[in-house]
Amino acid sequence: MSNIHRKRSLPPLAALPAFEAAARHQSFSRAAEELHLTHGAISRAVAQIEERLGVDLFVRRNRRVWLTPAGERLLKATVLALDGLDSAVEEIHRHDGTSPILSVSCEPSLAMRWLMPRLGAFRDANPDLNIDLRPAGGPVDLLAEGCDVAIRRADFGIAEDYDVTRLWPEFAGPVCDPQCWKTILACDLSNARWLHSRTRPDAWEVWKRASGCEANPASEQYFDHFFFALQAAVNRLGTAIGPLPLVYDDLAVGRLIAPHGMAPTGYDYVLITLDRPGRDPRILRFFDWLMGEAKGMEDGMLPSV
Template sequence: MSNFHRKRSLPPLSALPAFEAAARHQSFTKAAEELHVTHGAVSRAVLLIEERLGIKLFTRRNRRVFLTTEGQRLFKTTERILDELNQTTEDMQRHQSHSPFLVVSCEPSLAMRWLMPRLGEFHALHPELNVELRMAGGPIDLIASGCDLAIRRNDFGIPDDYQVTDLFEETSGPVCTSLYWSSIDSNLDKATLLRSRTRPNAWEEWRNATKSVTVPVQKIKQHTEQHPEQQPPEKLPKQPEKPPKKQSKKQASPKQASQYFDHFFYALQATQSHLGMTIGSQPIIADDLTSNRLIAPFGLNETGYHYVMLGLNSLTTDPRIDAFQQWLFTHLKQN
């Protein structure tokens, strides 16, 4: 049955902001100061709601006001609705093509280690735009989240009505510092495997993808000779010897020491602190490899995944989105 002609039993809508502020502060005076109205205006708004509903919303004791049980129920609903309305209004304004804001959602590790270090270049080219960067991964509803664009690893189903633009192919492999690699005698079997709960099967996936691994010892020696500052100092002790095993020492043992972190980003930070080896992925570790903060002794292998940019299909162009995409594509082409 249609509710099109339903008559709603609502309190006076214009009085709700005053009631919400008074309930939140537990004070008519503070509510008046926040709303830039008089104490009497707040009092009249609350009285209007009470008379319309026939319910007492506040009790007054010792020159203070306290919410009744009914008042608490109305306050919770009113606060939620006003917050949602405020958020929707802000999102609508930000999505206007003339808005100075551009909201971009990005995978946390990629945002912190790759995108954020490069945003200064975009701001220099477009000082009129403010990029609001939101950290999130996985599926996203661009409209509900209030985001203009999203950068994601394409490891989930993407809606057909989204515009999908390929950014770069993901490659991955074990990474560590030169100091740590030398301290374990270039032997993966001696390494502590650093794992993250956001990518719990990264080591197993790498082993299955590579099957057999050859350790390029000569390459590591050349690397440390070229970068003497990364050769192992005396304060970084050699890892203790382990009993010989039947399996190849070039393969990571399923039972070897592991350390877990809540997020991939933390595992990378631990790797830079010489705590072990983790499975790093390009482009997240691009700057680390270029600057020799990390090395990839076994190289990097294709994972089959890509990082993509998601946007809404639109019949009209948005100059904010066009500016960001053009800058990003130009940067990727040059680098």
């Protein structure tokens, strides 16, 4: 087994992740999704290894693929190799205390009510990647702030030299505490006290237009931040317009209800980066995780209580 003085005959290393993902999913298309590539790229990567080795790795039949014995053998070695390298990288980061840090600039309300409650899970799943969360709103200057990414509602112009990746469309709607079911008055928007946030003073108007509602408030109150208004709603002080992510967890546990549903506000939440997110593996992992966490929220569906 001494390979010392024999030249190695290696497969094309860069193609291995594609092969591994394809083998795991038994599908080139699924692998492509996972790696944020096209199925053509996976097809070519696999073909490249096959050509180099002179052996078929997959049996392509019907619209499924599965591994040949040679493919099985290579997969074993590939998984071992990649896992081994992964462990080494992790260990290096752990030992050096130089775990990479991803600086995330995020709107304060979204940070407080959606991102922060979920960051623990991210940390558990990515122990070698620390998130430095910086609540900040409005226009973005990544370089000046030393941030890697920013999460924003795309309601302002974004400098052209940034890369903007759409995360999900925003839905919003009136939310109030569950008790209002009992006092029908509060649930009728015309009888309710409307809670506003000065950071988005047109939120109610936007929702009225989107939902076709023509009610007018019995009374109104203004807060400096969205999460004050929402906290007020939780505390039965009135009805606030809740952007879905900011009230998602409250709806899920029944602390708030949205009896009038949600309507798209026409704005998207976006991830703002210096370069394409796929380029920096830290950003890619964060982005993937974000999209995973946001699943089910993208289409405005309310969480089941």
